[in-house]
Amino acid sequence: MVQNKGSRTREWRRASFVPALLVMTVVAIAGFVLDRQAESLSGERMRAAVTSQVSVIRARLEGNVASNVQLVRGLVSVLATEPDMDVERFNALASNIFRERSQLRSVAAAPDLVVSMSYPLRGNEAAIGLDYRDFPNQWNAVRRAMETGRLVLAGPLDLVQGGQGLIGRFPVYLNAETGSERLFWGVVSAVIDVDKLYADSGITRAASQLDLAIIGHDGRGNAGQRFFGPDLVARNPVSAYVALPNGTWQIMAAPKEGWHTAPVELWLTRGAIIFGGSLIILPFWIGGGMFRQRFHYIERLRQREVELMQQTQRLNLALETSKVGLWELDLETGEETWDARTNEIYGLPADGTTRTHDHWQKVVHPEDQARADREFRESIIKGRYTSDYRVLLADGTVRHIRSIAVLQDPDGAARSVMGVNWDVTADVALNDDLRRAKALTEARNSELEAAKERIEHNALHDSLTGLPNRRYLDEALRQCAEKGFAGLGTVALLHIDLDRFKQINDTLGHAAGDAMLIHASKVLRSTCRDTDFVARIGGDEFVVLSSNSFGEEGLARLASRLVEAMRKPVIHEGHECRFGISVGIATATVPEIDVKQLLINADIALYRAKDRGRNRYEFFSSALQAEVVTTKRIADEILAGLELNAFVPFYQPQFCAKTHEVVGVEALARWKLPSGIMRGPDAFMAVAEELSVVAAIDRMILEQVLVDLEYWKGAELGVPRASVNVSQRRLHDEGLVESLRELDIEPGRIAFELVESIYLDESDGIVGWNIDQIKELGIDVEIDDFGTGYASIVSLQNLRPKRLKIDRQLVDPILHEPGQRRLVSSIVDIGKAMDIEIIAEGVETMEHADILRDLGCDILQGYAFARPMAREDLGVFMRTRNLPCAS
Helix, strand or coil: CCHHHHHHHHHHHHHHHHHHHHHHHHHHEEEHHHHHHHHHHHHHHHHHHHHHHHHHHHHHHHHHHHHHHHHHHHHHHHHHHHCCHHHHHHHHHHHHHHHHHCCCCEEEEEEEEEEEEEECCCCHHCCCCHHHCCCHHHHHHHHHHHHHHCCCCEEEEEEECCCCEHHHEEEEEEECCCCCEEEEEEEEEEEEEEEHHHHCHHHHHHCCCCCEEECCCHHHCCCEEECCCCCCCHHEEEEEEEEEECCEEEEEEEEEEECCCCCCCHHHHHHHHHHHHHHHHHHHHHHCCCCCHHCCCCCHHHHHHHHHHHHHHHHHHCCCCCCCCEEEEEECCCCEEEEEHHHHCCCCCCCCEEEEEEHHHHHHHHHHHHHHHHHHHHHHCCCCCEEEEEEEHHHHHHHHEEEEEEECCCCCCCCEEEEEEEECCHHHHHHHHHHHHHHHHHHHHHHHHHHHHHHHHHHHHHHCCCEEEEHHHHHHHHHHHHEECCCEEEEEEEEEEEECCHHHHHHHCCCHHHHHHHHHHHHHHHHHHCCCCCEECCCEEEEEECCCCCCHHHHHHHHHHHHHHCCEEEEEEEEEEEEEEEEEEEECCCCCCCHHHHHHHHHHHHHHHCCCCCEEEEEECCCHHHHHHHHHHHHHHHHHHHHHEEEEEEEEEEECCCCCEEEEEEEEEEEECCCCCCEHHCHHHHHHHHHHCCHHHHHHHHHHHHCCCCHHCCCCCCCCEEEEEEEEEHCCCCCHHHHHHHHCCCCCCCCEEEEHHHHCCCHHHHHHHHHHHEEEEEECEEEECCCCCCHHHHHHHCCCCEEEEEEEHHHHHHCHHHHHHHHHEEEEEEEECCCCEEECCCCCCHHHHHHHHHHHHCCECCCCCCCCCCCHHHHHEEEEEEHHHHC
């Protein structure tokens, strides 16, 4: 019996020990698995949070870099249309860019790869004049930009001014006048401040919580090199790729404490697992000890099983959540049971006080009370409750709460509700941040789009008048060449230039000039049809692009209306301003429209309108084109003649009126063509004036005259002096006197003839100073063509010339018109009174010579004595001169 009893005891012990051991093993395994799952979930949440932060940083980086690049592209677009942009214009455009919120540090323009403009200039003065081809560390990036035709973004690089920056090289191309070939203009360089870029993109702020690293495919010029943060490759980081205009960056991030740092909720979960495991194992140990009494306590064990089921449900619910608060509502009594976490969430002390539904309602935010209570009651009826609401604590703190609950009905009848609460305030705040970041990104994109539209509008319109500019006109003409204008196959171009605009601008200032341009643009808009294209192409030039639907008659009416409208006076700040316009009109037909030639034809017609007196319009014609071609040919030949010294002096002797002795010669410019033919000034002087080469011709003649004077002096031919013409442009030359000093002119041997109608009343300070210096050099001053201009006696007295030459138009009629003879006598008397020698030109007969001598003229010049001749012929004339024969 004792043995059997001991054996049964051992069996009972074994029977109670083995199940307990098995249960402990199962609980340990289950606890380990649950712990691993909780740790994995915690790690996933950490990675999700870090990924969210990195995504926001990536979006901001891309947005900031893109916005900076877009701002600079606007400047590049303007440079492509204004290749001759000066520093003031560049600074104005660049300052507009820097007013936008950006990370730009500086921007520089390098036409032909030499930096000539930089904004801001302060701190970047050393960059002016830098040639990229002389600096290999910069030339590689510039050359890539030239070869690819696209932006090259390099960096971050250490800057000489301090700090680091991303340097973008923007190639600038100009559209050729014909074809689609692009002309390379130069490079625009922009520096993006890296530190500011990091700060504005959130990297600096995020670095306080995370370890961040950035690897760039173009960082410091080496693909894949890390240029920011520590090496995180071995720490299983979260990564994201930043798309840049030229390459990509890879952002890596990891928590500073590492991924395996167990947060508080994980330790709470482990504690709950241990606690639950203990609750599971303890009954088995107790049950093993009470195994022999199981029959006596069967009812009590059944009750314990119910309690254990309830505890297990609570434990399972707690294991599915983290940082949760548990609560239970007894539907029969209305009493609620809150754990410490629930009391903490609702801002109440965990003192074990029985709670009711009223306690919950009092802490719910007033704005959410009605909705939360309705959701609770409706959801309980359905058997499951889920609600999000806010609670307002006593100190004013607002928390966002999420509640989930289910009905408990162990006997088939709902008696209680069990639920959980957790604080989701951080998640809501994070979602709000994400929404704000999204809204900010969308707003930034809208701003960029608006900025793009503004830049495009500014690139195609004149900033002063608001009219389309030359670039817009080129595009309109291109479309006309393809499709016609206003649906028609014909197009007319009116090239308009304001007359007297320069006088208004010079006398009343640029503000008045701008006002006149604005007024002109309004007149053009109001006078032209709605379908006409009106543009300002520069300075005081405008263009009207119109259909030729009514033929030349309709275009003439339009041009007449414009001319008449522009004649009306304009009042500006009390001043009455008057100006007119000259209009050149050219037409073309699709598909034969040559845009370039159409502009040239309109310009030719405009030139003809100005040449015929201004304030009028002219149509382009084949005859006009032929005249222009002829003028161009003559201009080309004149330029070639200057290179070949083809302009030579011919000399017409001047004779003493009393003795008929040679007292001087007048040097007359002649143009020797390659064929040997000699042309007088009438054949080339007008074109030479347009080419601004009259001064060069005058200098060439003067130098040859000086050589000839020395030759005649050596040959003892007795040529006392020579008179040469001086052009208006040369008389305005500030370097005229210095160039004359270099020629070492012998005093009294050279006289300068000044045309009366141009110079005698000249008030320009430079002209007056030059004339005074010419006299001091021993060069005589003569007035040519006197009587045909507008000189006054006072101005003649001020100038005090050495000689006065009476024009041939006054000399020729003296044989038969006594009044004309008296006029010449008056001029002679004036000259004598002022101690000025009188020269009469155009003396055709000896009868003229006798009358002029009797009237008191000192010197005679004309065909009655000798014609203009070359240097060699003049030498023969001087040696063999026979006055009766010459007469």
